[in-house]
Amino acid sequence: MSDLVRRDHAGPMEPNGHQAPFTNGAPVMRMQVEDSIDLRELIDVLRRNKRLILAVTFAFVLATLIIVQRQLPQYRAEGVFRLKDERQALTGQLVGPGVEQMLGRTADPLLSEIEVLRSRAVIGGVVERFGLRLQPQTRGVTPAIFQDVEVASDAAPDTIQISFEESGVIARSRAGEERSGYGQPLYISGVRFTVPVRPDHDEATFEIVPAVTAAERLLENLVTRPVDRTDVVRVQYTSSSAEFSQAIVNATLEAFHDASTRNAAQQSHRPRSFIEELLACTDI
Numbered sequence: 001m002s003d004l005v006r007r008d009h010a011g012p013m014e015p016n017g018h019q020a021p022f023t024n025g026a027p028v029m030r031m032q033v034e035d036s037i038d039l040r041e042l043i044d045v046l047r048r049n050k051r052l053i054l055a056v057t058f059a060f061v062l063a064t065l066i067i068v069q070r071q072l073p074q075y076r077a078e079g080v081f082r083l084k085d086e087r088q089a090l091t092g093q094l095v096g097p098g099v100e101q102m103l104g105r106t107a108d109p110l111l112s113e114i115e116v117l118r119s120r121a122v123i124g125g126v127v128e129r130f131g132l133r134l135q136p137q138t139r140g141v142t143p144a145i146f147q148d149v150e151v152a153s154d155a156a157p158d159t160i161q162i163s164f165e166e167s168g169v170i171a172r173s174r175a176g177e178e179r180s181g182y183g184q185p186l187y188i189s190g191v192r193f194t195v196p197v198r199p200d201h202d203e204a205t206f207e208i209v210p211a212v213t214a215a216e217r218l219l220e221n222l223v224t225r226p227v228d229r230t231d232v233v234r235v236q237y238t239s240s241s242a243e244f245s246q247a248i249v250n251a252t253l254e255a256f257h258d259a260s261t262r263n264a265a266q267q268s269h270r271p272r273s274f275i276e277e278l279l280a281c282t283d284i
Contacts (some may be wrong), residue, residue: 155190
C-alpha cells in the first residue's frame with residue numbers, strides 16, 4: 001500500500017508571505033507593446049510628398065534671400081573719453097578732494113558727464129554742424145552724400161525731392177526748382193548743400209525737420225556706455241555709412257570736450273573766489 005501524499009496545487013509562497021497565483025507550472029508571460037517606425041514606410045511617405053516638401057523648402061530659402069538682400073549693412077563707429085577734473089586743472093590745483101567734500105559733491109561724476117554728452121547743448125551742436133535737420137526719407141540714403149550742409153534757423157519744415165542726373169543735381173520743393181552741378185553748392189528752401197559726386201541712387205527724398213526732432217533721431221543711434229570699474233565711457237554710433245558714423249562720433253566727442261571745458265570754467269569761478277577769500281582772511 002502506497003503512501004498517500006497530499007499535493008498542493010497552489011503556487012509557491014512569495015517572500016511577503018502571500019501565495020503566488022496558480023500557473024500550472026508555466027512561466028508567466030508579460031506582453032510589452034513597443035512602438036516602431038518602419039523605415040520603408042517613412043521613405044514612401046517622403047516620396048509621395050516630395051513636391052510639397054521641395055515647394056516649402058524653396059519658399060523658405062527664397063524668403064530668407066529676400067530678407068537678407070533688403071537689409072542694409074550697418075556700420076558702428078566707436079570712440080572713448082576719460083573722465084578728468086577740468087575744474088582742478090583750471091583752478092591751479094585749488095579745487096581738490098577736500099574742497100569738493102566741503103562744497104558738497106554727492107552725484108556720480110561719470111553719469112553726470114554722460115548726461116552732459118547727451119545734452120541739448122552738445123547734440124544740438126552736432127545737429128547744426130552736419131545740417132542734420134535735413135533728414136533722408138529714402139531707404140539706403142544717408143546725409144553722407146552731401147558736403148557743407150547748412151540749414152537756416154528759420155527754415156520751415158518742407159520736403160525736397162532730389163534727382164541725380166548725369167549733368168548735375170535737380171532739387172524740387174514747395175519753393176520751386178533749383179539745379180547745380182556736382183561739386184557746386186545748391187540753395188533751396190533755406191538749405192544749402194553740395195553733392196560732390198553722383199551717388200548710386202538716381203533720386204532721393206529729404207525732409208526738413210525741427211532741430212528737436214533731428215536731435216532725438218541722432219540720440220536714437222547714439223549709445224553711451226561706461227566701462228565697468230574705470231573712468232572711461234564708450235561712445236558708439238550706428239548708421240548705414242561707415243564714414244558718417246565715424247564723423248558723428250568724432251564731432252560728438254569734440255562738442256562734449258568744448259562743453260565740458262566751458263562748464264568747468266564757469267563752475268571753477270565760485271570755489272576759486274571762495275578759496276582766495278578764505279586765504280585772504282587767514283593771512284594776518
